[in-house]
Amino acid sequence: MKLVHTVAELRSLLAPGLAAFVPTMGNLHAGHLALVAQARAVAPQAPVVLSLFVNRLQFLPHEDFDRYPRTLESDCAQLQAQGACDIVFAPDEAELYPEPQGYRLVPPPELADILEGQFRPGFFTGVCTVVHKLFNLVQPAHAVFGKKDYQQLMVLRRMVAQMGLPICVHGGETLRSSEGLALSSRNQYLSAEQKMQALQLSAALRALIAAWQGGARDRERLEGEAMDHLAARGWQPDYLTLRRRHDLGPARDGEALVALGAARLGSTRLIDNLEF
Numbered sequence: 001m002k003l004v005h006t007v008a009e010l011r012s013l014l015a016p017g018l019a020a021f022v023p024t025m026g027n028l029h030a031g032h033l034a035l036v037a038q039a040r041a042v043a044p045q046a047p048v049v050l051s052l053f054v055n056r057l058q059f060l061p062h063e064d065f066d067r068y069p070r071t072l073e074s075d076c077a078q079l080q081a082q083g084a085c086d087i088v089f090a091p092d093e094a095e096l097y098p099e100p101q102g103y104r105l106v107p108p109p110e111l112a113d114i115l116e117g118q119f120r121p122g123f124f125t126g127v128c129t130v131v132h133k134l135f136n137l138v139q140p141a142h143a144v145f146g147k148k149d150y151q152q153l154m155v156l157r158r159m160v161a162q163m164g165l166p167i168c169v170h171g172g173e174t175l176r177s178s179e180g181l182a183l184s185s186r187n188q189y190l191s192a193e194q195k196m197q198a199l200q201l202s203a204a205l206r207a208l209i210a211a212w213q214g215g216a217r218d219r220e221r222l223e224g225e226a227m228d229h230l231a232a233r234g235w236q237p238d239y240l241t242l243r244r245r246h247d248l249g250p251a252r253d254g255e256a257l258v259a260l261g262a263a264r265l266g267s268t269r270l271i272d273n274l275e276f
Helices: 007-013 032-044 072-082 121-137 148-163 187-189 192-197 200-211 217-232
Strands: 002-004 021-024 050-054 087-088 142-146 170-171 237-245 257-265 268-275
Touching: 002 007, 002 142, 007 087, 007 121, 021 032, 021 121, 021 257, 032 050, 032 072, 032 142, 032 170, 050 072, 050 121, 087 121, 087 170, 121 148, 142 148, 148 257, 187 268, 200 217, 200 237, 200 257, 200 268, 217 237
Parallel strands: 002 087, 021 050, 021 142, 050 087, 142 170
Antiparallel strands: 237 257, 257 268
16 A cells, blocks of 8 residues: 655556545544445456545634544554555645635535535535545546435535546445444544434434334424424534435435434534435
């Protein structure tokens, strides 16, 4: 496995249109390693590239950019031990953004300004801008993203399709702890007590699904009750909602659906989703 920090080094190691690519912000956990294993599986003869870069463009001023964990040494140790990654690209800001990034890739508001985009305005513009830039540098044939960031995966799939990029985008299933908590780099902000309390988010999503599958169809009432349920237990919920998988529009009968939620527990904002 090779660790590179510059665009020139990266390009010297890669031929266009071959690699399987896993973009990350680092602080790796078992969920990230599963994405690397998936990248190896979809392209067994190609180089697997993982990027480590905390992207300032997708953080709001009040969010945790400065304290987001940077753990390059342990990240590389995990990848080395796993043995599925060939190249780690870990640029600093000056390398990836050698001048202020005035050009931005703005996704359509009907997909990017709802749910996460409503509560984190500009988030998906930052994500699309950095991922498109990384795609230009790596020029992969495959890219793998986790389904825990459900809306992000959809936004990036649409970006690849609309921009005509020759990349197959794969979604990796969400990994959970033995207790059922979706793995996330931000889980380390939680105390042991909060980690157990955090299970209430997925439980609320399961209750929403059960109510819908039981015949309840007043979606706004169901979602409001779910948010009230979490708020009464000390959470600050942003949304708990039932949506169509294919476009994140409001849930309707006869379509594949997903329950999505985002809520703050203490100072930590958690997201989760369950398809049904």
